[in-house]
Amino acid sequence: MTSRCRHLGLALALLTLALAMACRSATAQNDQPAPPPGTFYITTEERAWLDAHADLRLGMWVGSPPIVFRGRDGAIQGMAPAYVDIVTRKLGLKPRRIRASSLSALWELAKAREVDMMGALPADPVFADDLLLSEPYLLLPIVIATRTEYPMIAGLDDLAGEAVAVEDGHIPHRRIPGDHPAIRLVTVANAEEGLSALLSGRAAAFVAGEATITHLARERGIASIRIAAITEYSSRVSMGIRKDWPELLVLVNRALASISKEEREGIRDYWTVLRDSRWVERPQVWRMVGMVTAGAVFLLTLFFLWNRRLAREIERRKRAEAEHRRALEGSRRIIESADIIIVGLDYAGHVRLFNRAGEAITGYPREELLGRNWFDIVVPRERFPFVWDEFSRLVNEGVRSTADTFESPLLTKGGDTRQILWRNSVTGDGEDGLATISYGTDITHRLQAEEELRLTQFAVDNAAMGVLRIRPSGRIVYANLTAARMLGYTRGELKRKTVMDVTREIPREQWPELWDRLKQSQVVTLETKARTRGDATLPVEITAYHLLFKGTEVAIAFLFDITERKRLETLREDVERLVRHDLRSPTLAVQTLFTLFDRADNLTPDQRELLESVKQASRRMLNIIDMSRVLFKMEAGTYTLSPVAVDLVTVAAAVIEDLRPALRASNVSMAVNLNGDPAGHDNVFMVHAEEMLCYALLANLIKNAVEASPKGSTVTLDLRTSSQHIVTVHNAGVIPEDIRDSFFEKYATSGKIHGTGLGTYTAKLVTTALGGTIDFTTSEADGTTITVRLPVHRDTAPRTGPEPENGP
DSSP, X not given: XXXXXXXXXXXXXXXXXXXXXXXXXXXXXHHSOOOOOOOOOXXXXXXXXXXXXXXXXXXXXXXXXXXXXXXXXSOEESHHHHXXXXXXXXXXXXXXXXXXXXXXXXXXXXXXXXXXXEEXXXXXXXXXXXXXXXXXXXXXXXXEEEETTSOOXXXXXXXXXXXXXXXXTSHHHHHHHHHOTTSEEEEESSHHHHHHHHHXXXXXXXXXXXXXXXXXXXXXXXXXXXXXXXXXXXXXXEEXXXXXXXXXXXXXXXXXXXXXHHHHHHHHHHHSOOBOTXXXXXXXXXXXXXXXXXXXXXXXXXXXXXXXXXXXXXXXXXXXXXXXXXXXXXXXXXXXXXXXXXXXXXXXXXXXXXXXXXXXXXXXXXXXXXXXXXXXXXXXXXXXXXXHHHXXXXXXXXXXXXXXXXXXXXXXXXXXXXXXXXXXXXXXXXXTOOOEEEEEEEOHHHHHHHHHHHHHHHHHHTOSSEEXXXXXXSBEEEXXXXXXXXXXXXXXXXXXXXXXXXXXXXXXXXXXXXXXXHHHHSEEEEEEEEEOTTSOEEEEEEEEEEEEETTEEEEEEEEEEOHHHHHHHHHHHHHHHHHHHHHHHHHHHHHHHHHHHHTOSSOOHHHXXXXXXXHHHHHHHHHHHHHHHHHHHHHHTOOOOOOEEEEHHHHHHHHHHHTHHHHHHHTOEEEEEEXXXXXXXXXXXXXXXXXXXXXXXXXXXXXXHHHHSOTTOEEEEEEEXXXXXXXEEEESOOOOGGGSTTTTSTTOXXXXXXXXXXXXXXXXXXXXXXXXXXXXXXXXXXXXXXXXXXEOOTTSOOOOSBOOOOOO
């Protein structure tokens, strides 16, 4: 019962306080002289001017209730909008409101001629340089608000050294630094932010209009602040008109002068609390008293029921507030952990929100951007004016659709340009001053990759060879321009065909086998005959690669027209055949002639030695001619081996004897080892081969080793037998790194003026024909060793000792 009485007493005290505040407000209002009503008229010339400028861009800042603010329904309300509505209605104008979150932001828009008239502007000379000011239509005292526990003060002088919150661009913000330099100003965007600074302790006092402070305190239910003192300043509110429209200034002043005292009192009564000591003389006050009394009776009737629900409601609100705090914290974590730029701007483009990803992409710490204009630093409007135009459209018209995206560049702190894809959201006028929130994805690398892809696609489409992309079924899904021209089709026609449709030698039943072969080896090269559009035959070489792309098998085939190569190969074969025939016949004749000379009985020893040298030279010439024919057949895969037992020691001796001039010219010695020991004249090393092939093999390997050896070094030929015949040729030189991967390929040479690159290639062909293998090792420390491994035949026992003597 005691608790209920205490609550009842509190309600009656609140009712009494409300009545007292109403009386004081009425007193203050009646003490303020109203402007005399004037006569309103519009001349013909003025009407014509108004008709030509009827579409008025009206700028309204929304941060100072009850002067001008955004109501709960989103509409702009307050005393200033009420006067603006009367003036525009009298003048017949059709205003289009342009909103700004602060006076400074709206002033910037006015200086940029983006608004024609400002509905509420302090009548201060600082604005006269940019705008025409109307006669003041509101006179509002500026007061000092402090927390209730703050010591009593008499004025601004008592706040020396204290932090005092003031609204950006308002009279206290401009006047206090000069009049009271000892005060530390805390600049806020609007009155709500100023009250927040006062309540949070960031500021010891908040200096603003008395009507604004009392309105916000009443609306927010704030009881912990008080009006501590009245300043020497007052706010005289005028309307601001662009400089080049003096005609409108005359008309606005005339319209303001025509507003009656009753209309002015009605506006003030509607937006302020009545405080007139003669409130009993005002019928509207009596109506208010009656309504309050009836409400009090009704509240007392419901008090006991409401008191029980109050505890539950308080608990529910506590839970809701806790949930709200958790949601805010979750939102903050989401914003900070996002890998995209999140930036919030006010109506003038100042940064109010900036996340960690934005810092990483732009290189700017958020402390350097918060409160500064985005379009002065990160996206300079002088360099990227279209971005500023898009932002202006966005804040005035809103987002066109949920898919409304915008691609634009920005400058990093290091001066680099990044391409960003933005998705924007218009937030309206919130307590945080945000007008838009934009979400940006860095697409710089994606655009670069797309450009590279376009260049690559252009290169493939216009490549000198034909390019086909083929499915496992054999269907062609892509063909470049060269392939289409080569086969005589359009690219679209080729995409409706299969590999079997455009080749003569790949039947459909063999395609699965060929595809399996490609999958296993990953790359296949073959020569075939293509079928062109006119059913003509085109010789081509196809190199196909197997790929697995996103789980889909595909083959990339490169087509080369080898018509000219085939013609040249045929010509080469004909020439080589003619050369072999034309050289072999006279060489045989020479050899026969000198054989007949050898039978003569009257030759001196010197003549016989010279004759033997000529016979050996003719034999070497015949071997070269015959070897060229053999190599041609080996390359064509048509050579048939006729092996016999061949002594490699004897062959090596013949090779060394033939290379004796090269050994002397290079100052290189030659050593022949048998199982690691020097070989003698009576040693043998039998292999199952052809003597001509063995001669060509050893001659090419030893000749290359001699040419690659440093002067004064030794080339070693070592012959060994285990499970295989092993032939090694070692020299102290090193194979150049640029030809190591192609050492056994045709025409591979490096550093030789007269080198043909055929020596090791011939050795490789001969070794393969004999059923063996060949490889090499090379290093600066150990030199180069070429190893040939030949199979051991059962008819050639691995004899490495002296030649057995014939006889019983």
